[in-house]
Amino acid sequence: KAVLPSPEELIGLIDAVARTQDRNAFARLFGYFAPRVKSFLMRSGLEDAAAEEVAQEVMIAVWRKASYFDPGKAGASTWVFTIARNQRIDRLRRTSSRTADNLLDPTDEPDMPPSGEDIAIVAQREEGVRKALESLPIDQLTIVRLSFFAEKPHAEIARELGIPLGTVKSRVRLALNRLRTLLDSDI
Amino acid sequence: MTINHHPSDETLMRMAAGALGSGPALVVSVHLEGCAVCRNRMAHFEAVGGAILDEMPPVPLAADLFGRTMERLQVVQQLQTKERSVNKHPELGIELPRAMQDCEVGPWKWLGPGFKWSKVKIPGSPDEKVMLLKGRAGLHLPAHGHTGLEFMQILSGSLADERGRYFPGDLDEAGDDVDHRPVVGQESDCVCLAALEGDTRLHGLLGRLLRPIVGF
Ligand SMILES: [Zn+2]
Ligand SMILES: [Zn+2]
Numbered sequence: 001k002a003v004l005p006s007p008e009e010l011i012g013l014i015d016a017v018a019r020t021q022d023r024n025a026f027a028r029l030f031g032y033f034a035p036r037v038k039s040f041l042m043r044s045g046l047e048d049a050a051a052e053e054v055a056q057e058v059m060i061a062v063w064r065k066a067s068y069f070d071p072g073k074a075g076a077s078t079w080v081f082t083i084a085r086n087q088r089i090d091r092l093r094r095t096s097s098r099t100a101d102n103l104l105d106p107t108d109e110p111d112m113p114p115s116g117e118d119i120a121i122v123a124q125r126e127e128g129v130r131k132a133l134e135s136l137p138i139d140q141l142t143i144v145r146l147s148f149f150a151e152k153p154h155a156e157i158a159r160e161l162g163i164p165l166g167t168v169k170s171r172v173r174l175a176l177n178r179l180r181t182l183l184d185s186d187i
Numbered sequence: 188m189t190i191n192h193h194p195s196d197e198t199l200m201r202m203a204a205g206a207l208g209s210g211p212a213l214v215v216s217v218h219l220e221g222c223a224v225c226r227n228r229m230a231h232f233e234a235v236g237g238a239i240l241d242e243m244p245p246v247p248l249a250a251d252l253f254g255r256t257m258e259r260l261q262v263v264q265q266l267q268t269k270e271r272s273v274n275k276h277p278e279l280g281i282e283l284p285r286a287m288q289d290c291e292v293g294p295w296k297w298l299g300p301g302f303k304w305s306k307v308k309i310p311g312s313p314d315e316k317v318m319l320l321k322g323r324a325g326l327h328l329p330a331h332g333h334t335g336l337e338f339m340q341i342l343s344g345s346l347a348d349e350r351g352r353y354f355p356g357d358l359d360e361a362g363d364d365v366d367h368r369p370v371v372g373q374e375s376d377c378v379c380l381a382a383l384e385g386d387t388r389l390h391g392l393l394g395r396l397l398r399p400i401v402g403f
Contacts, residue, residue: 035245078237085205129234
């Protein structure tokens with residue numbers, strides 16, 4: 001089985017695409033992200049073919065926007081997630097593309113290069129969030145995941161899991177409290 | 188400028204997940220523009236999305252997908268132009284936040300004595316219930332409740348209700364458990380950006396006032 005690229009390597013690959021349109025770097029990004037983005041989109045309710053089509057759009061956006069990627073703001077996977085999320089919104093709401101993009105990432109302009117300190121802060125945040133998720137009880141983690149897969153209101157998640165709405169809400173609250181503790185220790 | 192009222196964790200997580208309607212998302216985007224604390228909170232919630240993406244079990248792709256993508260990149264690169272929109276904003280007497288730059292904003296219209304509104308259209312989401320509201324200094328808005336969430340970001344002036352006072356940069360999220368009677372501060376007119384989520388309606392006099400004029 002292939003060794004997965006580390007978060008630092010993913011950042012380096014995006015940087016190589018941004019600076020020199022490095023096709024080998026893009027091929028590695030494609031190999032890592034495209035199958036996961038497609039999987040994410042299928043879990044979000046898109047059919048195989050549609051998920052593949054949108055995953056392709058996401059990878060094209062990764063290429064096109066590589067120079068806007070700022071590792072002082074988000075990790076590589078988080079950045080790709082936001083692109084996939086915006087493409088999913090545009091697809092599901094059948095709006096013209098770029099709408100969700102403009103709404104959710106209006107600061108689409110390259111600004112100052114990130115400092116080493118910013119990059120370290122982001123790496124720490126990404127690591128902290130992963131640890132916090134790992135520490136969640138499985139029933140809370142399930143709800144958090146479901147909240148990210150689709151534009152599902154909590155009532156629909158409750159129906160899908162066959163549990164009362166109040167239970168869904170309290171699990172969301174508990175999970176958010178856990179993340180909140182992390183946030184508060186960060187600020 | 189100290190910001191005292193922020194969107195809830197639930198709202199930010201839904202926004203990060205892409206599950207917040209574009210009307211409320213616009214109001215929250217305006218808030219994020221001015222609030223570093225919430226930008227940091229939002230970054231954490233988006234990182235949750237990144238972690239979930241990393242954990243997804245990879246699924247097979249069509250064998251030629253990479254090749255087809257590379258072919259499309261040649262074409263896409265030639266098409267790249269940054270379309271700058273023509274002015275979609277009439278003279279409103281206020282500076283609109285960057286997050287609203289792609290919205291179509293109507294002129295001020297009369298809603299009641301000292302009370303005006305302007306329709307905000309988000310491209311691709313014509314049915315969202317979003318508007319700018321402007322009240323003159325000291326105006327008492329009718330008491331009302333909501334069947335769902337109401338989001339209100341103060342752009343200028345101030346507003347107060349039973350729960351607190353809201354200044355520029357503040358975002359008030361009021362749900363079905365809130366009945367309030369907002370009053371505009373005495374110091375100046377107040378302009379805010381408001382959105383109602385989904386099929387949320389206002390009850391009370393304000394709802395009866397808005398429905399025939401505003402449509403919700
Ligand atoms: Zn805030
Ligand atoms: Zn209200």
